[in-house]
Amino acid sequence: MVARDVLHRAPKVLLHDHLDGGLRPQTIVDLAGVIGHELPTSDADGLARWFAESCNSGSLELYLETFRHTVAVMQTPDALRRVAREMVLDLAADGVVYVESRWAPEQHLTAGLELDQAVAAVRDGLAEGMAEARVKGTPIVARQILTAMRHASSAREIAELAIRHRDERVAGFDIAGAEAGYPPTRHLDAFDYIKRNNGYITIHAGEAFGLPSIWEAVQLCGANRLGHGVRVIDDITISGDQVQLGRLASYIRNVRVPLEMCPSSNVQTGAVASIADHPIRILAQLGFRVTVNTDNRLMSNTTMTREFERLSDAFDYQLSDIRWLTLNAIKSAFSPHPDRLALIENVIKPGYQTLLEELDQSA
Template sequence: MNSSAPFSNALTHEQLRTAPKVVLHEHLDGGLRPETIIEIADEIGHTLPTDNPEELRNWFFDAADSGTLELYLETFAHTVAVMQRAKDCFRVASEAAQDLASDGVVYAELRYAPEQQLLSGLSLEEVVEATLAGFEEGQRIAAENGNPIQVRTLLCGMRHAHRTTEIAKLAVAFRDQGVVGFDIAGGEIGNPAEHHVEAFDYLRRENMPFTIHAGESCGPESIWGAVSVCSANRIGHGVQLIKDIDITGDFAKLSNLAQYILDRRIALEVAPSSNLQTGAAESIETHPISVLYSLGFRVTVNNDNRLMSRTDVSREFQLLSETFGWGWAEVKRCTENAVKASFLPYSERRFMLEEVIRPAYTALESANTE
């Protein structure tokens, strides 16, 4: 993806794996292990493109590397198909927590749409209960392996469907059991966030935070709807905001919307590799993240879908280090941005910043200067 020579002092994948990282934008159904998909598919009689793990891994990446969000989303038919039984919801959640922890992620908010997991007779509540239990097991195993992680959940309503208020109420019902927020997912084109304002009004009344996918395959008008009409606390992707920023002169000129997002510290959940696959950015060299970061936007770096993008967050930072020369200072700032923008309670955010993130990066930066 990076056609130019990388910076000679770029951080390596192994270096980045040692750093504590925070992921805010990760789809549970986009990060399954190929081996798990094959085993469950065999049990339930679901046909896959191949039953070879490495070939399947490559198939997901190649199929998702289509250039449009709509074709990218078609790959989820196979992952969702193997998440229909309680034991499978549990297993996928447990493995996700373990896999993120092995990459050095210390806090993650994983999102999924429980309405897509009802084909075998589970109720919405049963899907959430099984998934939360899986996260608990995954956290326990990760800690035993020396990779502690905290996992929380965002429940997604599908933006092309009509159950968003129902799912919003489900999120509130489980708010003290590990669910910390809400989102809408699915095809952005033709499905503006404003269509679901009832759900967002309900969440605000219940004091439940939410993020909204916007500015991925649609332009700034989609971000405007998410922020100005629906009052999103964060923006999923948001990279099309660059179209509302004029950088041709000596000083950047921001639209009122861009200035508002900057001033109010509304976080952007950016996922570089995914953005390249869906056409939200043409190349890593021209990806808006560098400009948005330099202007002071609350940029965070995320996986989106580890399986479809064949990535992890260490690799995402590696790409940015190779392309833009990012070092520990930039990785630290994006990680701190993610902690500050997370839906954890303030006291827990502060503890993570002061006791986990900052000491670790101080040590990494110090070791780098010796």
């Protein structure tokens, strides 16, 4: 098991974190006060508990209902900028050196914002957060992923928005929301648009629904990464020390499709029974391109440090395992290859080297 302090200091990479799932409780209270939005409680600690408890139902649909409150307070450029800036600062303080933060612009238009304005507000918040983090000595690279809601019909418009802003810190395109009943192929035209424009796609798939969703995402929609993807385990048969991969699982492993796994979130929505039962362990052993993510820090009352701590507890992961997971993540980022190499060589490898040497000396 790796000590919390070591995990905290280790450079970390976060590919799957929802901007509207990571607000500071006090910020929700502040912003709700300004617009007169009614919250379950106006006490920040009480609100943090309310989110975490409401999200423990074992149902993705109930889990998603809580976003009503965070989305409600993120409807103006000021609010979006503040939330984005604070997200960057909170992650930098947790030792995250690279983040792709996702959110669904179509959910932020109720006060009259235009899609492009909303994206610009988040871009400005990211820039402010990065500049402040650099001054604090905790540099971080922050980008956004634009999500379309899978039950809605704006996906093509959001795909165009993502391409239009790709040179302004928009790294890629995603779909999220309730999975059962809303297969990825509902939005084929959006994915097609992204592909034709050489953009990048991640798809929430294999979380609340199984292999057909994963297959569509990868083979019909051209997903470069899978959000969660936990159910790929359904295509793997294990009996004793015999392991048999089905064609889909083999394909995903062979072409190195990154799996954005979110352990705490998966337990809350019932995708897995417990951290100890999480398929991440076996998938990592089998050599899948596994990454570790927070999904929604507010709803899961978590951080990257905490996710690694829980895995390290459950599976006796060592710092070398955390390093492998982090390298998987940065290799899978939607940023230019030379930028990723620079982060690996200048930040991630040296960061782990220092920590590993410290651990050696104290052993």
